[in-house]
Amino acid sequence: MKAPAWLREPLVHFLIAGALLYFGASIPSPAPEAGRVIVVDEDALATSLLRQTGTTDRKVALEAVKRMPAGEKQKLIHQTAADEALWREGRALGLDTIDGVVRMRTIQQMRQVLTAEAAADLSVSDVDVRRYYEANRNAYAEPASASFGHLFFAGPDGKARAEAALARLRSGSAATEYGDRFLYQSNYADAGIEELAGQFGIGFVDALLKLKPGTEWQGPIKSDHGWHLVMLRALTPAKVPPLADIEQRVRADVLDAKRAEATDSAVDKLLDRYDVRTR
Numbered sequence: 001m002k003a004p005a006w007l008r009e010p011l012v013h014f015l016i017a018g019a020l021l022y023f024g025a026s027i028p029s030p031a032p033e034a035g036r037v038i039v040v041d042e043d044a045l046a047t048s049l050l051r052q053t054g055t056t057d058r059k060v061a062l063e064a065v066k067r068m069p070a071g072e073k074q075k076l077i078h079q080t081a082a083d084e085a086l087w088r089e090g091r092a093l094g095l096d097t098i099d100g101v102v103r104m105r106t107i108q109q110m111r112q113v114l115t116a117e118a119a120a121d122l123s124v125s126d127v128d129v130r131r132y133y134e135a136n137r138n139a140y141a142e143p144a145s146a147s148f149g150h151l152f153f154a155g156p157d158g159k160a161r162a163e164a165a166l167a168r169l170r171s172g173s174a175a176t177e178y179g180d181r182f183l184y185q186s187n188y189a190d191a192g193i194e195e196l197a198g199q200f201g202i203g204f205v206d207a208l209l210k211l212k213p214g215t216e217w218q219g220p221i222k223s224d225h226g227w228h229l230v231m232l233r234a235l236t237p238a239k240v241p242p243l244a245d246i247e248q249r250v251r252a253d254v255l256d257a258k259r260a261e262a263t264d265s266a267v268d269k270l271l272d273r274y275d276v277r278t279r
Helices: 010-026 042-053 058-067 070-092 103-118 126-135 158-170 193-200 202-208 243-271
Strands: 037-040 145-153 187-192 218-222 227-236 275-278
Touching: 037 042, 037 070, 042 058, 042 070, 070 103, 070 243, 070 275, 103 243, 126 243, 145 158, 145 193, 158 218, 158 227, 187 193, 193 202, 202 218, 202 227
Parallel strands: 037 275
Antiparallel strands: 145 187, 145 227, 218 227
């Protein structure tokens, strides 16, 4: 049977095709993440590990997942599932379309939403501050510091030259007559141990801490650069400042800890809405 002439018109074909495309696009297709089931396999764990470490070697990440201790792996499973739940909830709120960001930004935005809700009414009491300070005293410890001058002796004969110089110094010679040019300073005032370890090496710092402050040259002490004679003027041991001196800092840390705890709790409640499966 021959089709009517109007049906054979190109314009009619165009209109029909356009209508089919319009109605086809309006039918929602289920998203691959639809539902309340989250499946966490080793590939998902490797992807999560890559995001956390900032590396790109998937093979290494998969091997790390396989060798991971059970407790550590369980934490990674929980974090991976939580990120997936946050991603889905964020998409449901339309957060993934705010500025065209991808998965990780959406997860971060969703976590911020939960933090704002969960931590809105948090407060910190003096008891909280005192308890946190006592439980985390070491975190507030100020490192030991030292004030000293030194003479540097480089090269294979550095130790021998330092020993010879020490004998002359103790007999009254002037310090300006000895020593080689040093990469950093010749004198240090209240220099922190971490700074000194970075410039001299940990071996030098360990030896320095064993010296007694005074007005005599001591050594030789070996560093990462060579040998040194040291005049240790003062040594301040590591100490934890009293709470009164750092109360505002501790109070801020307590609030941060409470906020993090509230956020984790909110994420866990959200995750309870999903069925997390591993394979």
